Amino acid sequence: MANHSSTSSILCASFNQDLSYFAVGTRDGFRIFETNSGKLCYERAVGAFVIVEMLFSSSLIAIVGAGDQPSLSPRRLSLFNTASGAASKELNFLTSILAVRMNRERLVVILQDKAYVYEMRSLSIVDIIDTVPNNKGLCAFSPCLDACYLALPASTTKGSALLYNVMNRHLHCEIEAHRSPLAAMVLSSNGMYIATASEQGTIIRVHLVSDATKSYSFRRGTYPSTIFSLSFGPSKELPDILAASSSSGSIHLFTLGFASHPRSMSSSGFLGSIIPGAVSGVLDPAYHHVLHDAVPAGVKSYVVIRKVENLTNSSSSELLACRAILSVITYNGFFKEYNISINARNELSWALGREFNLLTVT
Ligand SMILES: *[C@@H]1O[C@H](CO)[C@@H](O)[C@H](O)[C@H]1NC(C)=O
Ligand SMILES: *[C@@H]1O[C@H](CO)[C@@H](O)[C@H](O)[C@H]1NC(C)=O
Ligand SMILES: *[C@@H]1O[C@H](CO)[C@@H](O)[C@H](O)[C@H]1NC(C)=O
Numbered sequence: 001m002a003n004h005s006s007t008s009s010i011l012c013a014s015f016n017q018d019l020s021y022f023a024v025g026t027r028d029g030f031r032i033f034e035t036n037s038g039k040l041c042y043e044r045a046v047g048a049f050v051i052v053e054m055l056f057s058s059s060l061i062a063i064v065g066a067g068d069q070p071s072l073s074p075r076r077l078s079l080f081n082t083a084s085g086a087a088s089k090e091l092n093f094l095t096s097i098l099a100v101r102m103n104r105e106r107l108v109v110i111l112q113d114k115a116y117v118y119e120m121r122s123l124s125i126v127d128i129i130d131t132v133p134n135n136k137g138l139c140a141f142s143p144c145l146d147a148c149y150l151a152l153p154a155s156t157t158k159g160s161a162l163l164y165n166v167m168n169r170h171l172h173c174e175i176e177a178h179r180s181p182l183a184a185m186v187l188s189s190n191g192m193y194i195a196t197a198s199e200q201g202t203i204i205r206v207h208l209v210s211d212a213t214k215s216y217s218f219r220r221g222t223y224p225s226t227i228f229s230l231s232f233g234p235s236k237e238l239p240d241i242l243a244a245s246s247s248s249g250s251i252h253l254f255t256l257g258f259a260s261h262p263r264s265m266s267s268s269g270f271l272g273s274i275i276p277g278a279v280s281g282v283l284d285p286a287y288h289h290v291l292h293d294a295v296p297a298g299v300k301s302y303v304v305i306r307k308v309e310n311l312t313n314s315s316s317s318e319l320l321a322c323r324a325i326l327s328v329i330t331y332n333g334f335f336k337e338y339n340i341s342i343n344a345r346n347e348l349s350w351a352l353g354r355e356f357n358l359l360t361v362t
Pocket of ligand 3: 339
């Protein structure tokens with residue numbers, strides 16, 4: 001989520017693979033926070049950073065400078081050890097690094113027209129993928145080793161994505177998701193689903209990666225808006241909720257599977273059957289909930305669904321509500337957390353759980 005905009009105090013923000021920590025890059029350095037407690041765990045103030053990516057809860061992080069000083073070149077990736085306070089390895093490129101993704105086996109570096117895939121331990125190159133011009137460094141990566149997919153834009157004029165399996169170096173499929181170019185995409189943590197939005201930002205689509213079939217279409221709104229981030233719920237099996245943050249200042253929630261059987265919810269569960277077929281092309285507003293004015297309009301934001309739990313009636317074991325916690329980083333320097341609940345009548349309630357300033361907390 002690298003972005004170098006003169007109005008934001010946050011230059012980049014990213015959660016680690018299990019959402020237990022998050023990192024922000026600022027004009028002064030970078031800061032790492034524990035998500036649950038909001039505690040500042042690590043701080044380094046040596047200059048501006050545009051990429052800070054963590055590898056689970058390990059002390060290894062990938063950092064890229066903003067280029068304000070020669071030692072922090074935007075073309076150099078440092079694998080930095082927060083325990084020793086030193087870079088363990090540096091990789092230099094001919095052009096600016098636009099995005100970095102990692103899991104325990106692979107390191108992916110996105111440049112404007114290439115994606116480099118490395119073996120994590122040895123840092124030997126596994127693959128170099130030529131891409132269409134990808135100025136925003138758009139990509140999606142699944143940290144799951146069994147379905148370790150990397151999604152990259154396939155076109156600069158249409159909203160299609162190429163999905164590579166970076167473990168076996170195999171082009172898996174092309175997904176033609178939108179008519180206009182892609183603006184955001186994310187893979188579910190199990191690598192099974194990909195959600196996409198185009199530059200129009202009016203429709204969000206979810207595809208099943210295994211056979212590239214369209215599974216869900218959601219209408220976010222009638223007027224175009226920039227989708228800043230997309231996030232699936234953390235479920236290990238089938239993701240039950242998808243969240244989107246946009247320039248309108250709203251956070252959108254889409255329930256997957258749940259609303260397709262609203263009356264038989266207790267039997268089918270919130271997840272219902274996400275395996276689509278029948279729901280192809282659905283634009284049902286019942287799937288859609290909006291948190292209006294949850295973030296400042298026009299300010300870039302990054303939302304994740306950190307926890308999802310079912311509230312069941314202990315005597316009848318009937319499902320009463322689905323509760324979730326949404327964590328949001330806004331690029332004007334704040335962390336916000338919303339508690340949400342969707343009851344059995346499909347009604348949303350939400351409240352601000354906590355909020356703090358990412359720049360001033362010590
Ligand atoms: C919620 O309930 C459904 C159906 O009972 C179940 O399949 C699902 O795993 C539950 N989700 C969570 C997060 O507990
Ligand atoms: C829970 O289930 C019991 C037995 O079916 C019912 O009497 C009770 O009203 C339910 N409670 C709620 C909060 O729905
Ligand atoms: C939000 O949820 C957290 C954890 O479940 C809880 O401690 C807190 O009291 C809730 N806050 C509000 C405003 O509901």
